[in-house]
Each structure stands twice: as C-alpha cells, then as structure tokens.
Amino acid sequence: MLRSPFYNVQIRQISSSAKGHTNFFAGSPLNRLSWLRQSPIFLNAIVSSPATRWIVFNDGKPLMATGTSGPTTLARLSTNDVRPWLGLEPIFSQGQHEGSVADPEVTSLQSSRLHGPPIIFLGLHEDENAMHALPSSEFSAKKDAQAMVSNVHGTPYFSLDVTELEEGNVSEVLNERAEAGSVKLEFLDGRAAMGSLTQFDSAVFAEARSLVDWSARNRRVGQYCAGCGSPVYTLWAGWKHACSSLLPWAPRTTTKPCPTGKALNNYLHPRTDPVVIILTVSPDNGKILLGRNKSWPKNFYSALAGFVEPGESLEDTVERELWEEAGIKVLGLKYHSTQPWPFPANIMAGFYAVADPSQPVRTDLDNELEDARWYTREEVLSVLNHTEGLKTGKDAPKWDSGVEEKVEEAKEVPEKLDEPPFKGPPRNAMAGVLLSDWASGKVDIKSAL
Numbered sequence: 001m002l003r004s005p006f007y008n009v010q011i012r013q014i015s016s017s018a019k020g021h022t023n024f025f026a027g028s029p030l031n032r033l034s035w036l037r038q039s040p041i042f043l044n045a046i047v048s049s050p051a052t053r054w055i056v057f058n059d060g061k062p063l064m065a066t067g068t069s070g071p072t073t074l075a076r077l078s079t080n081d082v083r084p085w086l087g088l089e090p091i092f093s094q095g096q097h098e099g100s101v102a103d104p105e106v107t108s109l110q111s112s113r114l115h116g117p118p119i120i121f122l123g124l125h126e127d128e129n130a131m132h133a134l135p136s137s138e139f140s141a142k143k144d145a146q147a148m149v150s151n152v153h154g155t156p157y158f159s160l161d162v163t164e165l166e167e168g169n170v171s172e173v174l175n176e177r178a179e180a181g182s183v184k185l186e187f188l189d190g191r192a193a194m195g196s197l198t199q200f201d202s203a204v205f206a207e208a209r210s211l212v213d214w215s216a217r218n219r220r221v222g223q224y225c226a227g228c229g230s231p232v233y234t235l236w237a238g239w240k241h242a243c244s245s246l247l248p249w250a251p252r253t254t255t256k257p258c259p260t261g262k263a264l265n266n267y268l269h270p271r272t273d274p275v276v277i278i279l280t281v282s283p284d285n286g287k288i289l290l291g292r293n294k295s296w297p298k299n300f301y302s303a304l305a306g307f308v309e310p311g312e313s314l315e316d317t318v319e320r321e322l323w324e325e326a327g328i329k330v331l332g333l334k335y336h337s338t339q340p341w342p343f344p345a346n347i348m349a350g351f352y353a354v355a356d357p358s359q360p361v362r363t364d365l366d367n368e369l370e371d372a373r374w375y376t377r378e379e380v381l382s383v384l385n386h387t388e389g390l391k392t393g394k395d396a397p398k399w400d401s402g403v404e405e406k407v408e409e410a411k412e413v414p415e416k417l418d419e420p421p422f423k424g425p426p427r428n429a430m431a432g433v434l435l436s437d438w439a440s441g442k443v444d445i446k447s448a449l
C-alpha cells in the first residue's frame, strides 16, 4: 500500500475508454466549441449569461478561492463579478476605436479583441444529460444569438488576464467579491496551486494557463508580428493572433504585404512544445535509472527528459536524449501516455526505455545531469511509501527554465534521521506516473523488447 499523501492525487481513470490513462491536467471536461470561436454573436451572447464562469489570471498566477472552512479551489467568478474589468462592449468583434463594432464581412476581425484585457473562450461544460454539441447540430454558427444561447445547456468558461489592469481596480473587485461570498481570494503561483486542483479543475486550468501565457508573451509591449514587426492583436475568441498591418484601417505602404496574410503561420496560433519523459528500465524489469539535474531541489531524482527537436519522432528524441545525457543505448521502448503541462505550454510524452544496467552511466557529457544511478524496486517503493518521499508544487522541476516564471527556491530543511534515500516526482507529473506504475508492477517491459 502506498501511503504518501501526494501519491493519491485524484486521477480520473477512464477504464472503458480508448483513451486509456488520463493524466493530471488532461481529460478536459469542456466541449471547446472551436467552430464557434469565429462567431461574435454566440460569444457576446454567452458572455452575458448568468451561468458563465471566469477563470482569472494575474501575471500567470490563477485566482484561487478559500472558503471559511473549505479547501482552496480554482476561483470561478461570474460575469457580474468581472464586469468592471471587461471594458466597453462589444467584448468580441471590436472595431478600430474602443466601443466600435467590427464590420462582420471583414475576416481579419472575426471575434476580434483589440481593446481591454485579454479574454479567451475556453469551452462549455455541458449538462450531464446533454448531447455533446457538434458543428452540424443546433449549435450552427448560422443561428441567431437567441436561438444559439437557448441551446446552451451547461456552464460556459472564459479566462481573463488582469495583469495589465490597474492594481487598485483589480483589488477593489476582488475585495467586494470576497466579502459578498465570505471567501478569501488570492493569486497563487501555478505550481503551488497544483495540489489544490481537482482533476476537472486541473484540465480547465491547463488550457487556460497555456493560452493566457501565450497571449501575454505575444501581446506584451515589445512583442510584434514575426512576419513584419507590426504589433499583433487577437481574434477568434483569443485563439489566434493577427498582424495589425492587415487591418482595414492600417496605413498602406509600398513595401510588400505581411507574409502572415497568406498561408498558415505557427507563430499566430497557440503552440505546444513536446517533451519526452523517459523512465529507463533494466531488461529484467528489476531496476530503473533516475537522474538529477543540477538545478533541481536537493536530493530530488526523476526520470530523464528532453525537448523534441525539429525533424525528430518522439522515439528518436528518447534515443538521442539518453545517449547525449547519460551515454545509454536504448534496447527497446514502450509508450505510456501524454500529459499537457501548462508551464508554459508543453505536452509531456511518457516512455519506458529498456537499457542494460551494466553499461557505464555517464554524467560528464552534456553537462545537464549532476548524478544518475540505478535503483531497485525495493528502493523506489521505500521512497514512494515514505511520507516525505515525493516533491510537490513549487519544488517540481521546471521545463521552461530561464523564462519568466518566478519560482521560489526550496527552503533548506534540516536533515532528519528518517529521511527517504531520495525524493521522487509526485503522481500529478508524468515522471511520477511512470515511476509509481513501474514500482507497483503494472509495467510489462518484455513487450518493449
């Protein structure tokens, strides 16, 4: 029996589904209604719905709510609550001047938002008995607003980034809301908030945080169109950026039009960067290889990992990373599952790699690893069973090291006599799932050879 408090992080298992294992941050409960992102009629109508809920971010930190006696959860504000932050209507399909409406015939202004804080439509949490809406159903974008909204059965979710609003304006609204609801509202570091998220909230949070981060990085002062250097603006309910040189009122120059006006450009759409997480297993399935990065918290060991490079399959990356980081040759591979990771926008692909433990492990190669060693199942189980065996929250390794995120350093704690031999990753991270599934004997490594 694994006793660590973080081992039992709530993970939704969809045993009868073809999806197999559902990781923390995955399995979104929302129908994203992606075909309606271009419909300002739909979006502006549901913004005003009393059922609508807002997930609010400030400098990448989610707004969390703590009741007088209840746990801390992801805060969901109503449209009435956030109204003072939204700016002038229309919320979507904004024209040149604040308060003006865009010409519906102009495709570069479909659900545009040029003024006010960034807003993203995340999707609809449908009532349990409702059908899942499809583009061909009563949710057709051609319906009028009233008909569409009358078909919405559930909770529409939006995200709102208040980073650039005046601090006084933000705190005034929060204080009023906190007082009315007898809750404490505060923006918490995303990794610190992870331990308070349910599976449902983790998936909504992951979608929202990755998009809010992408939008902020690309709209911030100094961030311009990668095609021509003009400022960018958002359209499609926050899911696309476009170059302002293509707006109908932009001054026409004699130079060539911006290349983003033609073809598909990945810097105008939200990106997801793939990473492989690799737990290396001996051919007899009795040992695993764990390593530690120099920048990780003291005594923390985990699976090896690396970014997928252009022109690589995920399998190629596994092979290259193990060779470059530890001088290890891969004998076989087994895929586990993937996990969205919203710090800032990664997809973690979990693999078991089989390797010969008698070959030397090298840590002098690319200077990333401080140490790497083989552990037996008993050693790993002793860590997982230890109440302090797993790292959590802010102590989790960063995959976006060097950018933006401010994570407090782990505080040095005095050594205790019953310290676990090392600390491992919790189960709400891909590496923790790979580790605990292997330790509990769920992994048949023979099929990888």
Ligand SMILES: [Zn+2]
Binding pocket: 225, 226, 227, 228, 229, 230, 243, 244, 245, 258, 259, 260
């Ligand atoms: Zn441009």
